[in-house]
Amino acid sequence: MNLQFMLFILINGLSQGMVLFIIASGLSLVFGVLRVINFAHGSLYMIGAFMAFSLSSLFAGKTLFAFLMLMLLVPPGVAILGLGLEVSLFRRIYRKEHLLQLLLTYSLVLILDGLTRLIWGGQIRNVPRPEVLAGSLDLFGLYFPSYNLFLLIVGPLLAAGLWVLLYRSRAGNYIRAAVTYPEMLGALGVNVPRVMTWTFMLGCFLAGLGGVFMSALANIDLSIGMERIIECFAVVVIGGLGSVGGAMLGSLIIGVGVAFIQIYFSRMALVFPYVIMALVLIIRPWGLFGKPER
Amino acid sequence: MKKMVIRLFGIAVVITALMGIVPAEQVLADEVIKIGWIADMGGIAASFYKSQKDGIEMFIEETNATGGFMGKKLELVIRDADLKADVGANLARELILNEKCEYLIGPTSSAVALAATKVAKEFKKIIFFHTSNTEKLTTTDFHPYMFQVVPNTGIEGRGIAYFLAQKPYKNYGYIGLDYAYGHDQHDAFKESLLKTNPNAKITVEVWPKTGESNYGSYIPTLMAQNPEVIYSSLWGGALSTFIKQAAPYGLFKKTTLSSLYDLDMLRAMGQEMPENLMGYTRCPFYAVDTPQMKAFVDKFSKKFNDWPADWAIMAYDGLLALKKAVDTAGSTDSEKVSKALDGLKWTSLRGERYIRAEDHMANVGIYVGVTAKDPKFKDFLVLKDVVEVPAEKVWMSVDEIKAQRAKNPQ
Numbered sequence: 001m002n003l004q005f006m007l008f009i010l011i012n013g014l015s016q017g018m019v020l021f022i023i024a025s026g027l028s029l030v031f032g033v034l035r036v037i038n039f040a041h042g043s044l045y046m047i048g049a050f051m052a053f054s055l056s057s058l059f060a061g062k063t064l065f066a067f068l069m070l071m072l073l074v075p076p077g078v079a080i081l082g083l084g085l086e087v088s089l090f091r092r093i094y095r096k097e098h099l100l101q102l103l104l105t106y107s108l109v110l111i112l113d114g115l116t117r118l119i120w121g122g123q124i125r126n127v128p129r130p131e132v133l134a135g136s137l138d139l140f141g142l143y144f145p146s147y148n149l150f151l152l153i154v155g156p157l158l159a160a161g162l163w164v165l166l167y168r169s170r171a172g173n174y175i176r177a178a179v180t181y182p183e184m185l186g187a188l189g190v191n192v193p194r195v196m197t198w199t200f201m202l203g204c205f206l207a208g209l210g211g212v213f214m215s216a217l218a219n220i221d222l223s224i225g226m227e228r229i230i231e232c233f234a235v236v237v238i239g240g241l242g243s244v245g246g247a248m249l250g251s252l253i254i255g256v257g258v259a260f261i262q263i264y265f266s267r268m269a270l271v272f273p274y275v276i277m278a279l280v281l282i283i284r285p286w287g288l289f290g291k292p293e294r
Numbered sequence: 295m296k297k298m299v300i301r302l303f304g305i306a307v308v309i310t311a312l313m314g315i316v317p318a319e320q321v322l323a324d325e326v327i328k329i330g331w332i333a334d335m336g337g338i339a340a341s342f343y344k345s346q347k348d349g350i351e352m353f354i355e356e357t358n359a360t361g362g363f364m365g366k367k368l369e370l371v372i373r374d375a376d377l378k379a380d381v382g383a384n385l386a387r388e389l390i391l392n393e394k395c396e397y398l399i400g401p402t403s404s405a406v407a408l409a410a411t412k413v414a415k416e417f418k419k420i421i422f423f424h425t426s427n428t429e430k431l432t433t434t435d436f437h438p439y440m441f442q443v444v445p446n447t448g449i450e451g452r453g454i455a456y457f458l459a460q461k462p463y464k465n466y467g468y469i470g471l472d473y474a475y476g477h478d479q480h481d482a483f484k485e486s487l488l489k490t491n492p493n494a495k496i497t498v499e500v501w502p503k504t505g506e507s508n509y510g511s512y513i514p515t516l517m518a519q520n521p522e523v524i525y526s527s528l529w530g531g532a533l534s535t536f537i538k539q540a541a542p543y544g545l546f547k548k549t550t551l552s553s554l555y556d557l558d559m560l561r562a563m564g565q566e567m568p569e570n571l572m573g574y575t576r577c578p579f580y581a582v583d584t585p586q587m588k589a590f591v592d593k594f595s596k597k598f599n600d601w602p603a604d605w606a607i608m609a610y611d612g613l614l615a616l617k618k619a620v621d622t623a624g625s626t627d628s629e630k631v632s633k634a635l636d637g638l639k640w641t642s643l644r645g646e647r648y649i650r651a652e653d654h655m656a657n658v659g660i661y662v663g664v665t666a667k668d669p670k671f672k673d674f675l676v677l678k679d680v681v682e683v684p685a686e687k688v689w690m691s692v693d694e695i696k697a698q699r700a701k702n703p704q
Binding site: 005008009012013015019123126134135142143145146147148214217220221223224226228255258263266267269270 | 335336337338339340341343344472499500501503505506507508509510511512514515517518530531534535538539542543544547562566
C-alpha cells in the first residue's frame with residue numbers, strides 16, 4: 001500500500017462522507033431544534049430521489065443544466081411535502097414523549113413508503129449523471145469519479161451556507177433561540193410555530209437535496225430510506241444534536257473511517273459507525289459538537 | 295325519511311340480487327384448476343415479478359384457449375410473500391387449504407422457497423421453482439413434489455468457475471452480499487475454481503450488507519489487490535448499483551466482472567453497462583436458438599410490447615413441463631402428475647430437456663458470454679458469443695446428493 005493509494009482512499013472516504021452529511025444535517029437540525037426523532041427523514045430523502053428520477057426523465061438529457069434543475073426543483077418540492085406534514089402532524093408532537101414521536105414518525109415511514117410504491121412502483125431506478133460529471137479524473141495515477149469530486153465541493157459549500165444561515169442571519173437567530181428559549185422568543189413577538197415550520201421545511205429541503213445527489217451516485221429503490229437513516233442517526237449522535245458542524249465531523253469520521261477499515265479489516269467496516277457512536281455516547285453523550293442538556 | 299327507507303331497501307334488494315349471481319358463477323367454476331403463486335412482488339424482486347407474471351399469464355391464456363388441463367380451465371391465484379419466509383409458508387398453506395390450489399409456483403427469494411416447499415411437502419402438492427434457486431431445494435430439502443427449472447446455485451457457482459478456470463486468470467476477487475445466497479455462491483465457486491485451476495487465488499473478498507446502495511468504500515478495497523477477475527454474486531438492483539458506481543473508478547479498465555447479467559439487470563443498466571464483461575445468465579431469449587423460443591419471443595413481444603426476461607421464460611418452461619406431465623398422467627391430481635414428472639422429457643423453450651428423477655432438477659445450464667452492444671437492441675447491451683455450460687458438467691452427482699441428504703436427514 002503506497003502513499004498515493006492511501007491518499008486516494010482518504011479522498012474517497014471524504015467524498016463518501018459528503019452524501020451522508022447532506023442527509024444527516026437535515027436530520028440533525030430537526031432533531032436539535034424540534035426535539036423530534038424523525039424516522040421519516042429517510043423516507044423524505046427517498047421521495048426526493050424518486051422525484052429526481054421523474055424530473056430527470058422529463059428533462060431527458062444528461063446536461064449539467066438538467067441536473068442543476070433537479071437541484072433547484074426537488075428540494076423545494078420535498079420541503080412543501082414537509083410543510084404539509086408539519087402543519088398536519090408534526091406540530092402536535094413537539095415536546096411530547098419520545099415513544100409517541102417514534103410511533104408517529106415510524107408509521108409515517110410506512111405510509112410514505114407505501115405511497116412511494118404506489119406512485120413510482122417497486123422497481124429500481126437510476127438517474128444518469130450529467131455528462132461532465134460522469135467520467136473520471138486522474139488522481140495519483142488512479143481513476144477517481146468526477147461526480148465524487150463534485151460532491152467534495154458541494155458538501156462544504158452547503159455546510160458553509162447552512163452555517164451562514166444559522167449563525168449570521170435573523171432567521172438563524174430565531175431558529176437557535178427556539179431551541180433554548182421558545183417562550184422568550186414568543187414573548188418578543190416572534191411567531192414560534194412558524195419558526196418551527198420553517199425549520200422542519202429546511203430539514204426536508206436537505207433530505208430532498210440528499211436524494212438528488214444520491215440518485216446520481218447509486219441506484220434508488222424503496223429500501224434506500226431505511227438503509228441510510230440508521231447511519232444518519234449515528235452521525236447525528238456522534239456530531240451532537242442540532243449541530244451542523246457536528247454533522248459534518250460525524251459524516252467525515254464515518255466516511256473516512258469506513259474507507260480505511262474496509263481495506264484492512266473488511267468485515268469490521270459495517271460495525272464501525274456504531275462502535276464510534278457507542279464510544280461517543282459513553283465519553284461525551286451530548287456529541288462532539290453538541291452542548292449538554294440544560 | 296320514508297323516501298330514504300325505500301331507497302335503502304332498493305339498494306339492499308340490488309345487493310342481494312348481485313350476491314345471488316355470484317354463487318351461480320361459482321358452480322360453473324368447479325371445472326377450474328387453480329395454480330397458486332407465492333410471489334415476491336417488491337423491493338429488489340420487483341422487476342422479476344413483472345417478468346414472471348407476464349410469462350405465467352401468457353401460458354395460462356394460451357392453455358385455456360386450447361382446452362386447459364384435461365378440459366379444465368386454469369386460474370391463477372397470486373399472493374405476495376414480500377421476500378419473507380414465514381409469510382411465504384402461511385400463504386402456501388392458505389393457497390392449498392382455502393383457495394384449493396392443486397399446484398404451487400414458487401417465489402423469487404430462496405428463503406421463501408425453502409419455507410414454501412415444506413408446506414407443499416406436507417400437503418403433497420406439486421410446487422415449481424423457476425427463479426429461486428438455492429441448491430438445498432433439490433438436496434437436503436428435497437421431496438417428491440418439488441421441481442426445479444432454474445439453474446441452481448451449485449450449477450451457477452460451479453458453472454461460472456468451470457468457465458473461468460479455462461482462462462489464464464490467477465488473481466481473483468469476490469464480492470457478495472453477506473447472507474446465505476452470497477456465501478453459497480462463494481463456496482461453490484471457490485471450490486470448483488481451485489479444483490479446475492490450482493494456480494488461481496482469491497486475493498480479496500468483500501461482503502456488503504444486504505440492501506447496500508453505496509459501494510463507494512468497497513470498490514477501492516477490491517482495487518487495492520488488482521484482481522484480473524472479480525466474481526460477484528450480486529444480482530438485480532444490487533449488481534447494477536455496483537457496476538454504475540465502479541465504472542468511474544476505472545475498475546473495469548483492468549478487471550473483468552463476472553456476474554449474473556439477466557435481461558432485467560441489463561435493461562436497468564441501459565447504455566451505462568460496460569462492454570466486455572464476462573458473465574452469465576440463466577436464460578437469454580436472444581441467444582437460445584430454438585424454433586420454440588423464436589415463436590415464444592414473437593408472441594411475447596407482440597402481446598406485451600416488451601422482450602421476455604429470463605424469469606418469464608423459466609416460469610413458462612416450468613408450466614410447459616407441468617402440462618406435459620398432466621397429459622402423460624391423464625389426470626390433474628398432484629400425486630399422479632408428480633409421478634409423471636419424475637424423469638419427464640419435454641420440449642422446453644430451451645429445446646429438449648428432462649427432469650432428473652433423483653433430485654427433480656431440470657438439466658438447465660447457465661449461458662456464459664461477454665457483454666456487448668447489439669444493433670437489434672437499442673436500449674440495452676446483451677451477452678455475445680454465448681455458450682451454455684451444460685448442467686450435466688457441473689451439477690451435483692447423484693452420489694453427492696445422497697451423501698448430502700444422509701448428512702442432513704429430514
